[in-house]
Amino acid sequence: MSNEYLIEVREVYKKIKPLIEARIDGYKEIWFNGNNEDVHKELAFCILTPQSKARGAEKAIDGMVEAGVFWTGMVDDLLPYLNTVRFKNTKAKNLVTLREFMKDEEGRIITKTLVDKIGDVFEKRIWLIKNIKGIGYKEASHFLRNIGFGDEIAILDRHILKNIMRLGVIDEIPKTITPKKYLEIEKKIKDYCKKTKIPMDHFDLLLWYLEAGEVFK
Secondary structure (H helix, E strand, O other): OHHHHHHHHHHHHHHHHHHHHHHHHHHHHHHHHOOHHHHHHHHHHHHHOOOOOHHHHHHHHHHHHHHOOOOOOOHHHHHHHOOOOOOHHHHHHHHHHHHHHOEOOOOOEOHHHHHHHOOOHHHHHHHHHHHOOOOOHHHHHHHHHHOOOOOOOOOOOHHHHHHHHHOOOOOOOOOOOOHHHHHHHHHHHHHHHHHHOOOHHHHHHHHHHHHHOOOOO
16 A cells, blocks of 8 residues: 555645645744744643644634733633643643743743754754653654754654554554654654655645645644
8 A cells, every 4th residue: 555655645745745835934934033932832832732633732822822821820820721632730730830941030931042052953852851841752843843843853643653654664553652662763754755755844744634634733
């Protein structure tokens, strides 16, 4: 099936490549022209996405911002806006912890400034995993892709794993993904993308489109 499916994937890629490029330009815009608050919201979004739909996570962020609780509210203030995501109690606590961690001595959000000081994309990812509650390899990779650093990293979500198995990149979907396994699969995707000449950041959005019928984040 992998060869037949690759033909299908290539056809879809040809059709939606302009949409993918526009989306990636939007990611880079957040980093190059956005401020600390813009980047912080992207990181908060990725804290909300585990086992939840991206649209639901975005709705939650937008709701909290519009209600004026995102930047100042405590856990109980955030909870009413988190009904669109799973594990809302834990995630509300993680959002408050993130916000306080990302403040300077004068109470200003410094998320972009802080991330910018850390080395390359792989060092940024490790730092995020070690320092931010609710962030693992997948979420850190998702965040970095969403701010324009996705050309060398993979977001190993369920839709990605299912589709790369159909393409023959992996033989089976692992029951659990350890950091070692994550990096192994990421390397296989990187090699596959070089072979097929589809950039890694394009590849994720392409496979997302095949699942959801849209190019989102």
